[in-house]
Amino acid sequence: MNKALSTTAAAVALTAAATACGSGGGGQGGGDDTIVLGFSQVGAESGWRTANTESIKAAAEEAGIELKFSDAQQQQENQIQAIRSFIQQDVDVIAFSPVVESGWDTVLAEARNAGIPVVLTDRAVETDQEDVYETFLGSDFVEEGRNAGRYVVEEFADSDEDVNIVELQGTTGSAPAIDRKEGFAEVIGEDDKFEIVASQDGDFTRAGGQEVMQAFLGSHDDIDVLYAHNDDMALGAIESIEAAGLEPGEDIKIVSVDGIKDAFQAMADGKINQVVECNPLIGPQLMDLVEQVHAGEEVPERVEVEEGVFGQDQAEEELPNREY
């Protein structure tokens, strides 16, 4: 049984390698102008991730880049295997969204030795070695927090009274939760009138946001602003605010991060005031980088995803464009 399996696996690998040579013209040897990109995705754990995958696939087709896509299903082993198989197939560029931060040294060195440039997307890796990857394309969570903070500062610029803010944090200890909290606190910390009166873990879920907000409303009767680390928690909190007989977006201003379709709908309905985008649609930017890297051009070590900030006036117009 085992033998049969490994034979099949070998056959599949061989076929794949043969296809790679046939169509891609084989990496560095190829004067052929089709770039072959091997991309290893984390998985399909959320709508955000699905939109991310779709964007990369669509952009590759658009740019005429041959994409070899592999889904790691949240396992680092799968991802390392996928990268090794990309090296064997001698693709032109490797890109991947690391499942975890550490443990990439060996496989990245293998890619470097094979002369294949690597681009990271979405998350960074920890490594002691130099030049193992060309660039990292991803969101700046701290900047997203700052953007949310800037909205609050602007909205209450004319107010002399104290502004009471409640914060719904993402899952305790996760990178977006830590960074979005930090960026927000940094911006509002410049003025004493802003105070975060309560800040709790809403677990990035609607149910969590709803329950925590309900408790906030019970223990604080003068909340001016809600800052939610993601849209889902804000959507849950809206239910609680309405149940309390208050008007979300009016009595309590709401700013949240991500930019999912449902949040834009709520913003169009006047229930959310500002949405800071955390953009999964990185495909076009990634393909540009891949082309530059392949051509041997210098690229910055860190490239930030183009992300917008949307207010209620843009919600209606932007709604049909939301893909996730």
Next chain:
Amino acid sequence: MAAQMRRLVWPLLVLVALLAANAVASPGFFAVTVKGGRLYGSLVDILHFGAPLLLIALGMTVVIALRGIDLSVGAVVAVSGAVACEIIVAAGDPSSPGTVAGAVGTALALSVLLGLWNGFLAAVLRIQPIVATLILMVAGRGLAQLITDGQITTVTSEPYRRIAAGSLAAVPYTVLMAAVTVLVMWLALRRTALGLFVEAVGGNAEAARLAGIRATGLSVAAYAFCGLCAGLAGIIISANTGSADGNNAGLWIELDAILAVVIGGTLLTGGRFSIAGTVLGAVIVQTLSTTVYTMGVPPESALVFKAVVVFVVCLLQSPRFRAQVAAPFRRGGPPVPAGGAGPPAPEEEDGAMPTATGDGRPDPREVRR
């Protein structure tokens, strides 16, 4: 009955202490008003958000009383919400009460089926319950993700939202559903012979079988009931936000439910169970979450805070611990047995323990199982 009441004194005291702490942190904590024709206030929130947990804990109580355990309830919550929401979204008219009734009915029927499946594995095939239900715990969540396509499904259906947001005579439907379930369970288990059967089978399945009780059928029915409770909880959780979240709905709720059952004094080894205890346990677990938010315990220390409170409840429930603590203050009384030799404190062991073996010795057959 009196013994059971005495056992519940300690968790009750902890609940009172928690509520008192909340009232100190937030003076308006006990205030209950009517907003939009519905009771409103922190105490109502505890009951409303605690309703799904309570429902699941009630189902779990019967399963545990029969020496089983059901780890799959969280997954059933996710499946039930996902099925209901997908049916409503796919229907031509999401706002028609008929559509919603059909969707909820289908979701609940499926939940019962999933419960029957657990019962079949655990009671008929005799697979260890923890393993048998672990299968559905993992597979069920996968199923929910498959149904929702890994996305959060949002429904805009007024009748569906009313399940969570509506009220009858100002009392939220969610609280009513939980109350009715408690009442039905109490009538069925404490006013008919069914409760005795459960205790007999949980105490010693073989002896109960020889006495003419259909142990297997009873266990399968218990798992099915637990599935139904989880399904109903799933509907409430999903109706709360008008969405189905296959990844997160009901995540880890099985552990909270088991905790609620145990705090309430039901033995994990089966036999003795307490419906009132489970209600109290579920309310304590939910009050704990509310306390964290109201008192502003930082999220980093929230889990430690909860653990400490649960630890205190468990210590207070241990007769030996209480005896140790009380010993220095007791004047003239007989010395309290501190080691392992003394007989157990009688008030803890009388009452509902089934006397299948008559003389109180453990049945050798019990050891073999």
